[in-house]
Structures are given as structure tokens and as C-alpha cells.
Amino acid sequence: MxxxxxxxxxxxxxxxxxxxxxxxxxxxxxxxxxxxxxxxxxxxxxxxxxxxxxxxxxxxxxxxxxxxxxxxxxxxxxxxxxxxxxxxxxxxxxxxxxxxxxxxxxxxxxxxxxxxxxxxxxxxxxxxxxxxxxxxxxxxxxxxxxxxxxxxxxxxxxxxxxxPYADMYYAFSGPEEAGGFDVKAKRAVLVERNNRVSLxxxxxxxxxxxxxxxxxxxxxxxxxxxxSFTTTPGEILAEFEGQTGGAPWTDVKETSLTRIRELEKESDHVVVILRRIWAEGGTxxxxxxxxxxGNPQTDTLQESVAEYIRENS
Ligand SMILES: NC(=O)c1ccc[n+]([C@@H]2O[C@H](COP(=O)([O-])OP(=O)(O)OC[C@H]3O[C@@H](n4cnc5c(N)ncnc54)[C@H](OP(=O)(O)O)[C@@H]3O)[C@@H](O)[C@H]2O)c1
The missing domain is CATH 3.40.50.720 (NAD(P)-binding Rossmann-like Domain)
Structure with a gap:
């Protein structure tokens, strides 16, 4: 063309x-x-x-x-x-x-x-x-x-x-161990806390x-x-904590890649498969x-977490 x-x-x-x-x-x-x-x-x-x-x-x-x-x-x-x-x-x-x-x-x-x-x-x-x-x-x-x-x-x-969409990545949308952030309960499950992911x-x-x-x-x-940006589950948690009063969330669990691979064998759930791919660095x-x-202006981690808290509080 x-x-x-x-x-x-x-x-x-x-x-x-x-x-x-x-x-x-x-x-x-x-x-x-x-x-x-x-x-x-x-x-x-x-x-x-x-x-x-x-x-x-x-x-x-x-x-x-x-x-x-x-x-x-x-x-x-x-x-x-x-x-x-x-x-x-x-x-x-x-x-x-x-x-x-x-x-x-x-x-x-x-x-x-x-x-x-x-x-x-x-x-x-x-x-x-x-x-x-x-x-x-x-x-x-x-x-x-x-x-x-x-x-x-x-x-x-x-x-x-x-x-992944940041807005959906933050949510619990599959089995609990596949991760998410619950603003009301100040509860989170992190899949590989320090692995980078682009959202x-x-x-x-x-x-x-x-x-x-x-x-x-x-x-x-x-x-x-x-x-929009690259971050880690640990950084996302810190951002949620900072924007919800500053105190560490006390109900925080972690899921390892080994565990999420086991979970995938048990359930074959699309959310589990995708979260395993993302935690492996697939983004x-x-x-x-x-x-x-043209490098359009994009949201930051801070802005996306603020928006998520507004929508889910
Ligand atoms: N990056 C991410 O985290 C992420 C998350 C979710 C989805 N996605 C991707 O985004 C794309 C769109 O997904 P979505 O969740 O936005 O779609 P959706 O809301 O489920 O559906 C979009 C539209 O598809 C039309 N549609 C017609 N026949 C359909 C059928 N048999 N089944 C489903 N939809 C039908 C409907 O349009 P009408 O009302 O006009 O009929 C519906 O509004 C997909 O490629 C998906 O894989 C990405």
C-alpha cells in the first residue's frame, strides 16, 4: 500500500x-x-x-x-x-x-x-x-x-x-493465589514480588x-x-500502601513461579496461565x-493506582 x-x-x-x-x-x-x-x-x-x-x-x-x-x-x-x-x-x-x-x-x-x-x-x-x-x-x-x-x-x-491492563492486573480475577490487590481489605497476593512486569x-x-x-x-x-510503565508487584504494593494511609498492608501473601506453574497444572485457568507468562517476563x-x-502521553503507576483506588473503594 x-x-x-x-x-x-x-x-x-x-x-x-x-x-x-x-x-x-x-x-x-x-x-x-x-x-x-x-x-x-x-x-x-x-x-x-x-x-x-x-x-x-x-x-x-x-x-x-x-x-x-x-x-x-x-x-x-x-x-x-x-x-x-x-x-x-x-x-x-x-x-x-x-x-x-x-x-x-x-x-x-x-x-x-x-x-x-x-x-x-x-x-x-x-x-x-x-x-x-x-x-x-x-x-x-x-x-x-x-x-x-x-x-x-x-x-x-x-x-x-x-x-496486561493495569486496571485488570490489580484486581483478583482468578484463583486467589494468582494474585491481586484488594483496596477495601488492604490485602494483596503478589506473584514474584520483584519480577518486572509492563502494564x-x-x-x-x-x-x-x-x-x-x-x-x-x-x-x-x-x-x-x-x-504505559514497567514495575514490580512489590512496587505496586508500596504504591497502594502509600495511597491508602501509608501503613504497610498486613495481609500480604506471595506466590512463587514454581507454585503458579503447579497451579496451572491443577486448574488450567486462563488467568493463571497469563499471570505465569507475565511473571516469567513475557511483557x-x-x-x-x-x-x-509519536510517544503518546501515558499514565504513571501512581496515576493508575489512584484511579483504581477511586473505582474500588
Ligand atoms: N490486556 C488485558 O489485560 C486484556 C484483558 C481483557 C481482554 N483483553 C483483550 O481485549 C480484546 C477485547 O476483549 P474485551 O474483554 O474488551 O471484549 P468484550 O467486552 O468481552 O467483548 C467486546 C465485544 O465483542 C462483541 N462480540 C460479538 N460477538 C461476541 C461473542 N461471541 N463473544 C464475545 N464478544 C462478542 C460484542 O460487541 P457487540 O455488543 O457490538 O455485539 C462485545 O461488546 C480481546 O482481544 C481480549 O483478549 C486484554
């Missing part, structure tokens, strides 16, 4: 989902930079929070297209005049993106596709190919990079790889997608490995890619 390409007409899948809401908010904050921003979504229940989110988007000049991602006619119709597709579909819909990519390649107008990534680096090292949570996203990447029709169409791709806030994830859209010259056909890079897309 010509390097002069600039995205002008966008379509977002999953715009009202957990990360899609942040991505859409960031993109809509730059409404004037695009001719058209549309979202493709299943119809909301009347009076639901999703209906309210869609009304808000309409008021900000976003076109809302109702349909099913499984209906080829509806998707093809929605692609008319669209040059860039941003997908933020949920984990259980990852493989549904393959027909969406096929239709995008056949559309004649779609030039750039962001599949739903926004997480752990699925090609971090050789063992990444065998990790269970990566399998769907690996198939999507292979389709984008290797399918003859897709390659022939010239459809470009970008993977926005953020590592991205959900707000920054949206800003990174917008930054990638603003920098096609460096973002096209790349996995962008970006993050660390010699150099992150923030500067390739």
Missing part, C-alpha cells in the same frame, strides 16, 4: 465492549481527523447501558450500524466506503474475525485491519506458539499474513500489543490505537509492543515501540 495512505473512514467492531469503549472514546476524541467513524454492533436491549453508550456516540457524530458479525451481507454493506477496520471483539469472538478479514480483503475499500489483540505478546518467544490463550489470535495473524487472497488484496494489519492502562490502550492510526507510515504491517522488551507512533 502507498505510504501516503491516511485512514479517513473507520469502522469499529466491539465498540461498547470492555476495551472497545476506551478505544472508541480515544478515536472519537479526534473526531475531526476522520471523515467518518462508524461502529458495527448487535442491537442493544432498550434501556441498557449499551444503548446509552451508543446514544452518546451518535451525539458525537458516530454512525451506529446494527447487525450481526455472522451476517456476511450486513458486514459487506457496513464496509462500503470504509478504509480502516478496528476490531475489539471479545475473547470468544476472536475466530469470527477470519470471515470479517476475508470480507475486508474482498471489499475493495478496506486497506487496514486492526484485529482484536490489546494484550499479551502472542509471539514473545518460541514457547508463545504453545500457550493456550494465544491460539485464536495466532490463527488470525496467520490468516492476515499468509492467506493468498488477503495478501493479494494488499490489506495491511497492525497488532497493538499492550501486555498498560485501558485509557492508554485506546490512546495507543489512536496513535497508531495517526502513524500509518510506521504502524502498517507491524506488531506494536507498547506499554518485557529491550525497547518498547511507543516512540514509533
Amino acid at each position: 502507498a505510504v501516503a495512505f491516511k485512514p479517513r473512514n473507520l469502522l469499529i467492531f466491539g465498540a461498547t465492549g470492555a476495551i472497545g469503549s476506551f478505544i472508541t472514546r480515544s478515536i472519537v476524541s479526534a473526531r475531526s481527523e476522520f471523515e467518518r467513524i462508524a461502529v458495527f454492533t448487535s442491537p442493544p436491549a432498550a434501556g441498557s447501558s449499551k444503548a446509552a453508550k451508543l446514544d452518546e456516540l451518535k451525539a458525537k457524530g458516530v454512525d451506529v450500524i446494527y447487525g450481526s458479525i455472522e451476517n456476511e451481507k450486513e458486514v459487506s454493506e457496513a464496509y462500503k466506503g470504509i478504509d480502516t477496520v478496528v476490531s475489539a471483539l471479545g475473547r470468544t469472538a476472536i475466530l469470527h474475525q477470519i470471515p470479517l478479514i476475508k470480507l475486508a480483503a474482498a471489499s475493495g475499500s478496506v486497506k487496514w485491519f486492526f484485529p482484536s489483540e490489546y494484550g499479551t505478546d502472542i509471539k514473545y518467544n518460541e514457547s508463545s506458539a504453545h500457550e493456550k490463550p494465544h491460539q485464536g489470535k495466532l490463527k488470525v495473524r496467520a490468516y492476515l499474513e499468509e492467506d493468498p487472497e488477503v495478501r493479494c488484496s494488499g490489506l495491511a494489519y497492525t497488532y497493538v500489543v499492550t501486555g 498498560t492502562t485501558m485509557k492508554d490502550t485506546g490512546d495507543f490505537v489512536l496513535a497508531a492510526l495517526r502513524h500509518p507510515e510506521t504502524a502498517l504491517n507491524k506488531a506494536l509492543r507498547v506499554n 518485557l522488551y529491550e525497547k518498547r515501540d511507543n516512540d514509533l507512533i
